[in-house]
Amino acid sequence: MPGLTPANTAAAPDCFLELTGPSLHLSDTDARGELTDEVHNPFGQSFKRWITRDAAGAHVHLLYAQGSEFVRFDLAPRGERIRMRRSATVTLEEATTLLLGPVLGQVLRLRNVTCLHANAVAVNGRAILLAGHTGAGKSSTTVMLARMGCPVVTDDIAALVEETGGLHVLPGLPRLRLRADLVARYWTPAALEPVWPGRETLPDKRFLSLDRAGLAAAMHPLPIAAVYLLGPRDPGRTLPRVVPLHAATGLLALLPHTYARWALDQAGEAREFAVLGRLAASVPVRQLERPDGLDTLTATCELLLQDAAGLVS
The missing domain is CATH 3.90.228.20 (Phosphoenolpyruvate Carboxykinase; domain 3)
Structure with missing residues (x-):
């Protein structure tokens, strides 16, 4: 996956990621459960977080959307399993940016890491x-x-x-995530990977390795x-x-x-x-x-x- 390298260890993994094909429609991602958060930003993006419960505990669901495009993450109660699904026009790189940032941050919180x-x-x-x-x-x-x-x-x-x-x-x-104007003071922005490639309505930020x-x-x-x-x-x-x-x-x-x-x-x-x-x-x-x-x-x-x-x- 983009941004990840194979681990040089024989230790058993403590988190499993399930990827599904980009085949769902946004209407299939309606929050069914206890809605805990809903945010809309000036760039036309929205975020929803809701919880469903069963015998295993509380499952957390995260939905990032812009228009009809979306990425959804379903987290097991201790973050031991993550299911990621996305609409057809969202790239794996874009979905991975969310996974490696706010989603894994939420997994840490589910494991009581401050x-x-x-x-x-x-x-x-x-x-x-x-x-x-x-x-x-x-x-x-x-x-x-x-x-x-x-x-x-x-x-x-x-x-x-x-x-x-x-x-x-x-x-x-x-790596660091930086505004393009800051990057331009020291590096060539075009040489750095954009955080949101092709998304002209979003702030221009770059990943600095x-x-x-x-x-x-x-x-x-x-x-x-x-x-x-x-x-x-x-x-x-x-x-x-x-x-x-x-x-x-x-x-x-x-x-x-x-x-x-x-x-x-x-x-x-x-x-x-x-x-x-x-x-x-x-x-x-x-x-x-x-x-x-x-x-x-x-x-x-x-x-x-x-x-x-x-x-x-």
Whole structure:
């Protein structure tokens, strides 16, 4: 499948993917069950999430659609099996983009893995998390830090796990998803794979392979050194600033950046709150205030690295 390489391991797989032929019609994908989410964006796309229940537990269904085109994913209760179906005009590459991003992110949540909507880079062998909502500039900040020599740990979804020495972040796919105008500052956009090929109504984003771009990628879980929260850019600000947060404030600031929190039951929410509480109590949580514009990105990243150097030395 696009974006995946064969695993060099004899370990038994813990997730099975079933692909069906592109033969269904959108009318066959009506949500029959408990509708938990329905979103429409300005680009004519829609997203539905619903749940059906049987003796095995709660099955999650995800539907991404644009007009009569769609991709549907059906997830078993623990994410141990995924069925993917798509309409005839949706390519396997497009469907795989969804699978390797938000769908597998939801599988992690079904397995009670705490995830933040965050990127991460490595500084002196420890992970620096960059948390923020969509459009906050996580990927643009990450690519600049990567150009400054920081290995990339993950893009968009930071999965947290308990290991010796505290909370660690798992490495993601060795690629970044970037706006074409940012790519054009350093690379030739036409040489990079578009996220949505042929979709002129969608934002022009490109996949940047870290290896092909000569950028480093972290290959193993790394202990977390700090979390930087990327809020809205301030057009009236001329210089970036790092604002430390107290542990309790940091915990409250982290909560809006959890990923797919809808998947948690009451016990899961309690577990996640405890994990984030340990994170906020054990590592610094900072607010990163930034000017607007790509021309200020270098200064922002230089300040971030200067601040982080005192945490990982």
